[in-house]
Amino acid sequence: MGNILIVAEIQKGKIREATLEMAAIAQKLAGPLGKEVKSVVLGKDIGAAAEELSKKGGGEVFAADHELLANYNVDAFTQATRTAIEAAGADLILVSNTPSGWDFAPRLAAGLDAGFVSDCFNIEEEGGKPVFVRRVFNGKLDARLLPQTDVVVATVQPGATAAFEGATDGKVTNLDAGIDAAAVRAKFIETKVAESKGVDLTKADIIVSGGRGVGAPEKFTETIQPLADALGGAMGASRPVVDAGWLPHEYQVGSSGQVVTPKLYIACGISGAIQHLVGMKASNFIVAINKDGDAPIFEVADVGVVGDLFEVVPALTKAISEAKGG
Amino acid sequence: MKIMVCLKQVPHQDARLDVRSDGTWIQEDNIKFEINSYDTYALEEALRVKDSGEAEVVVVSIGPDRVSQALRTALGMGADRAIHVNDAEAENSDALGIAKILASIAKEENPDLIMTGLMSDDGNFSAVGAMLAELVGIPHTTAVMKVEHTDSGLKLERELEGGALEVVELPRPCLIAVQTGINQVRYASLKGIMAAKKKPIDVKTAGDLGLAGQIAPKMKIEKVYTPPKGDGAEMIEGSTDEVVAKLVSKIKELGLL
Numbered sequence: 001m002g003n004i005l006i007v008a009e010i011q012k013g014k015i016r017e018a019t020l021e022m023a024a025i026a027q028k029l030a031g032p033l034g035k036e037v038k039s040v041v042l043g044k045d046i047g048a049a050a051e052e053l054s055k056k057g058g059g060e061v062f063a064a065d066h067e068l069l070a071n072y073n074v075d076a077f078t079q080a081t082r083t084a085i086e087a088a089g090a091d092l093i094l095v096s097n098t099p100s101g102w103d104f105a106p107r108l109a110a111g112l113d114a115g116f117v118s119d120c121f122n123i124e125e126e127g128g129k130p131v132f133v134r135r136v137f138n139g140k141l142d143a144r145l146l147p148q149t150d151v152v153v154a155t156v157q158p159g160a161t162a163a164f165e166g167a168t169d170g171k172v173t174n175l176d177a178g179i180d181a182a183a184v185r186a187k188f189i190e191t192k193v194a195e196s197k198g199v200d201l202t203k204a205d206i207i208v209s210g211g212r213g214v215g216a217p218e219k220f221t222e223t224i225q226p227l228a229d230a231l232g233g234a235m236g237a238s239r240p241v242v243d244a245g246w247l248p249h250e251y252q253v254g255s256s257g258q259v260v261t262p263k264l265y266i267a268c269g270i271s272g273a274i275q276h277l278v279g280m281k282a283s284n285f286i287v288a289i290n291k292d293g294d295a296p297i298f299e300v301a302d303v304g305v306v307g308d309l310f311e312v313v314p315a316l317t318k319a320i321s322e323a324k325g326g
Numbered sequence: 327m328k329i330m331v332c333l334k335q336v337p338h339q340d341a342r343l344d345v346r347s348d349g350t351w352i353q354e355d356n357i358k359f360e361i362n363s364y365d366t367y368a369l370e371e372a373l374r375v376k377d378s379g380e381a382e383v384v385v386v387s388i389g390p391d392r393v394s395q396a397l398r399t400a401l402g403m404g405a406d407r408a409i410h411v412n413d414a415e416a417e418n419s420d421a422l423g424i425a426k427i428l429a430s431i432a433k434e435e436n437p438d439l440i441m442t443g444l445m446s447d448d449g450n451f452s453a454v455g456a457m458l459a460e461l462v463g464i465p466h467t468t469a470v471m472k473v474e475h476t477d478s479g480l481k482l483e484r485e486l487e488g489g490a491l492e493v494v495e496l497p498r499p500c501l502i503a504v505q506t507g508i509n510q511v512r513y514a515s516l517k518g519i520m521a522a523k524k525k526p527i528d529v530k531t532a533g534d535l536g537l538a539g540q541i542a543p544k545m546k547i548e549k550v551y552t553p554p555k556g557d558g559a560e561m562i563e564g565s566t567d568e569v570v571a572k573l574v575s576k577i578k579e580l581g582l583l
């Protein structure tokens with residue numbers, strides 16, 4: 001029986017919270033699965049980060065320090081992780097479902113001819129084996145998956161579990177990442193930070209957001225914007241609205257848009273996929289208007305209305321204007 | 327240049343999702359299907375290369391008979407030819423099995439560029455593209471938001487969190503898994519649809535590709551189910567007037583009116 005290997009992620013020189021969440025999952029599973037927890041930190045000048053992880057549930061931490069790991073690189077990360085899997089004797093490999101994780105984890109699994117499961121919000125133990133729980137259909141259904149093979153690579157959804165609490169006395173072992181530079185074909189050029197444009201939703205107290213359910217660009221002007229105006233708030237949107245070119249990117253709320261925490265967030269015709277939820281679920285008060293009573297958005301909302309947004313929103317706009325005027 | 331585009335046909339985004347009787351997937355009879363949204367952006371990106379010069383666009387899809395509809399749509403949009411892998415074993419496979427089938431096609435076709443969507447709207451696994459690249463032995467990048475073709479390869483912008491981007495260069499041949507919003511996807515024109523009727527769809531099985539018995543799933547879906555309801559929202563019911571009155575009083579309570 002092999003061990004668990006956590007592939008750590010560094011953010012601004014420190015261990016990313018999502019890694020400590022995996023440490024919590026790994027520590028919980030280790031006993032029941034009869035495995036030891038080990039970790040690998042990939043990067044350049046990562047000694048302190050590896051030290052930090054060893055004290056926060058990472059177990060024995062392999063520090064793979066290499067020039068070609070300084071920035072995320074799919075080929076170098078895949079190679080170095082394979083070296084770490086060998087060193088750790090791991091058969092359950094945990095990676096965060098982040099832009100780097102979802103990029104190389106499936107590739108790693110294919111190279112190992114291993115089982116692969118992505119974006120798990122939970123990993124349970126049943127009969128001495130791991131069971132992977134995740135969403136499908138953009139959050140509308142859940143699925144439980146059982147491995148049919150010994151080696152499994154799983155990516156874990158950031159924010160789904162609490163980070164490991166407590167102190168452990170793991171150790172740090174330096175690892176020669178064994179990178180064959182000739183086989184590193186991808187070339188990192190630079191990172192471009194998001195440009196801040198006209199609309200800064202993070203400062204708005206009230207946001208009225210529309211999703212794909214709004215159906216057309218003019219409906220934003222006719223239906224969503226007037227409610228935002230009546231409330232003295234800003235307008236936001238889900239990703240498909242921006243993808244379709246109905247609104248510019250600065251209106252997008254979610255993991256690849258803005259993370260907002262207004263006093264009031266009104267979601268109209270938005271289903272509540274996780275990538276949208278991470279951008280707004282910390283809002284103080286959430287109202288969801290959706291014609292589908294099973295839409296996942298209602299799980300994070302404080303108040304929900306099952307109905308047609310084209311009836312509810314204009315009526316609400318009128319009532320707000322009257323309440324303000326009177 | 328030859329570009330291979332991998333497409334999946336998935337339940338329509340507004341289709342009713344009922345769990346089927348064995349509990350392991352949804353009931354697929356009598357619902358509408360469409361090309362996975364992410365894959366339409368990949369196809370569009372390939373067609374733009376074709377529009378700007380010499381490129382052959384080959385679309386590949388794995389699935390039952392209904393998939394020929396998706397392939398006809400892709401041909402109608404401008405793809406040159408299609409390969410349809412119609413195989414019962416593939417139906418029960420997983421992302422790695424699908425990637426193995428696509429890899430054996432890629433080895434026959436030898437494309438300069440493979441394009442997939444970042445993920446599928448049904449399983450949301452986000453796995454096939456990167457797996458396929460590994461099996462073919464070519465580099466890849468996912469969540470691609472911008473493609474620039476250079477002499478030796480591609481200069482790509484890949485999406486990170488919060489709107490940040492990473493610029494990466496890959497030599498050809500390579501694979502890119504495209505993110506939604508990279509372009510505005512065309513519709514098939516009437517002329518395109520007519521022309522598509524004459525374009526070939528090559529139908530194959532896993533056996534034809536030498537993969538019979540080799541694509542058993544390594545991860546098995548035990549069950550799919552409606553997520554358990556948590557505390558959830560306080561649901562406001564009644565006529566529109568009643569609902570609105572309650573919402574206004576909630577907003578007043580928040581001190582926002």
Ligand SMILES: Cc1cc2nc3c(=O)[nH]c(=O)nc-3n(C[C@H](O)[C@H](O)[C@H](O)COP(=O)(O)OP(=O)(O)OC[C@H]3O[C@@H](n4cnc5c(N)ncnc54)[C@H](O)[C@@H]3O)c2cc1C
Pocket residue numbers: 138210211212213214237238239240241252253254255256257258268269270271272273274275276279289290291292295307308309310339444445469
């Ligand atoms: C890497 C990555 C990053 C992403 N980043 C983001 C992000 O930053 N932000 C984001 O939002 N998404 C993001 N997504 C996309 C996300 O997965 C979902 O696809 C998206 O959030 C769905 O948007 P939606 O809810 O508007 O559309 P859908 O899921 O299609 O939902 C539309 C909803 O409208 C309802 N509806 C339709 N008509 C009406 C009506 N008349 N009245 C009331 N309700 C109606 C329907 O019942 C449905 O629930 C990302 C995905 C990936 C893979």
